Amino acid sequence: MKIFLLILFSALFFLTSCIQFGENPSGEHLEQIQKSPNYSIEDESFKNRREHLFEEMRARDRFWDNPSKRFSNNMLFNSRETVPQTDLPEIKPPNIEEFLKPTKSIKFIWFGHSSMLVNINNVIILIDPVFSDAASPVSFIVPRFQPPVLGLENLPKIDYILISHDHYDHLDMETILYFKEKKVKFITPLGVTSHLKKWRIAESKLFELDWWEEIKFKGISFVCTPAQHFSGRLGTLNVSKTLWASWVVKSDSINFYYSGDSGYDIHYKQIGDKYGPFDLAFTGLTQKTGFF
Numbered sequence: 001m002k003i004f005l006l007i008l009f010s011a012l013f014f015l016t017s018c019i020q021f022g023e024n025p026s027g028e029h030l031e032q033i034q035k036s037p038n039y040s041i042e043d044e045s046f047k048n049r050r051e052h053l054f055e056e057m058r059a060r061d062r063f064w065d066n067p068s069k070r071f072s073n074n075m076l077f078n079s080r081e082t083v084p085q086t087d088l089p090e091i092k093p094p095n096i097e098e099f100l101k102p103t104k105s106i107k108f109i110w111f112g113h114s115s116m117l118v119n120i121n122n123v124i125i126l127i128d129p130v131f132s133d134a135a136s137p138v139s140f141i142v143p144r145f146q147p148p149v150l151g152l153e154n155l156p157k158i159d160y161i162l163i164s165h166d167h168y169d170h171l172d173m174e175t176i177l178y179f180k181e182k183k184v185k186f187i188t189p190l191g192v193t194s195h196l197k198k199w200r201i202a203e204s205k206l207f208e209l210d211w212w213e214e215i216k217f218k219g220i221s222f223v224c225t226p227a228q229h230f231s232g233r234l235g236t237l238n239v240s241k242t243l244w245a246s247w248v249v250k251s252d253s254i255n256f257y258y259s260g261d262s263g264y265d266i267h268y269k270q271i272g273d274k275y276g277p278f279d280l281a282f283t284g285l286t287q288k289t290g291f292f
Contacts, residue, residue, distance in 0.1 A: 020168075192242045229261045
């Protein structure tokens with residue numbers, strides 16, 4: 001009986017994790033994204049401008065070359081070195097009524113890490129929302145440090161959800177499913193909508209762009225801009241089958257930039273030259289790994 005229960009638990013665990021993995025592009029969807037200048041047919045994956053950057057860094061930082069260092073720098077095994085030991089300061093709860101008041105400028109609520117709620121000219125945008133208890137397929141890996149200042153059920157009506165890439169700390173299945181039946185549009189880089197389709201999000205709600213492509217709704221332009229990163233929901237397996245991006249969001253009066261996860265390269269200057277200056281920039285900093 002114990003063996004049966006163990007097998008059953010393992011099977012349920014595996015199936016749950018598989019759903020979290022999502023699904024990479026295939027069929028006509030794959031054929032379409034293969035036309036992107038940022039996609040390598042030979043390697044069957046998207047590439048950074050510095051094409052072999054990911055492979056070089058992975059070779060340089062191989063776990064078994066220096067396992068003690070990998071453990072000491074890993075938040076899974078040495079959390080005292082990699083996460084704060086006290087709660088971060090916060091305003092809880094935020095004043096949603098004030099946030100929703102008509103504005104010709106921009107207001108935002110930062111939930112921590114890369115999740116943000118933005119009001120730009122009275123259009124409400126949710127960026128890389130992660131409200132689950134962990135940024136992984138299972139609860140005991142990369143657990144949340146502290147609860148968000150607002151729960152999903154306390155959020156105002158969302159017009160658009162903007163995703164930078166498919167890593168678990170930016171694309172959260174549980175959060176996405178909360179919006180499954182709601183009137184909201186999802187805007188992603190190329191290929192990322194394949195995960196959302198796997199999770200039964202209606203295709204009519206999904207919009208994906210390549211770098212330097214632009215889409216406009218309600219007077220707000222969303223521009224998919226380059227980033228230096230990688231993608232994938234299976235660790236270092238099956239990497240970069242979907243595109244990663246930063247975003248420029250602009251109206252007639254406001255212009256802001258969101259970096260997503262990105263290391264430094266010439267794209268920052270290119271974006272600034274083409275779309276700047278910006279009223280506000282949300283830029284990730286202080287990552288301890290060369291991937292950023």
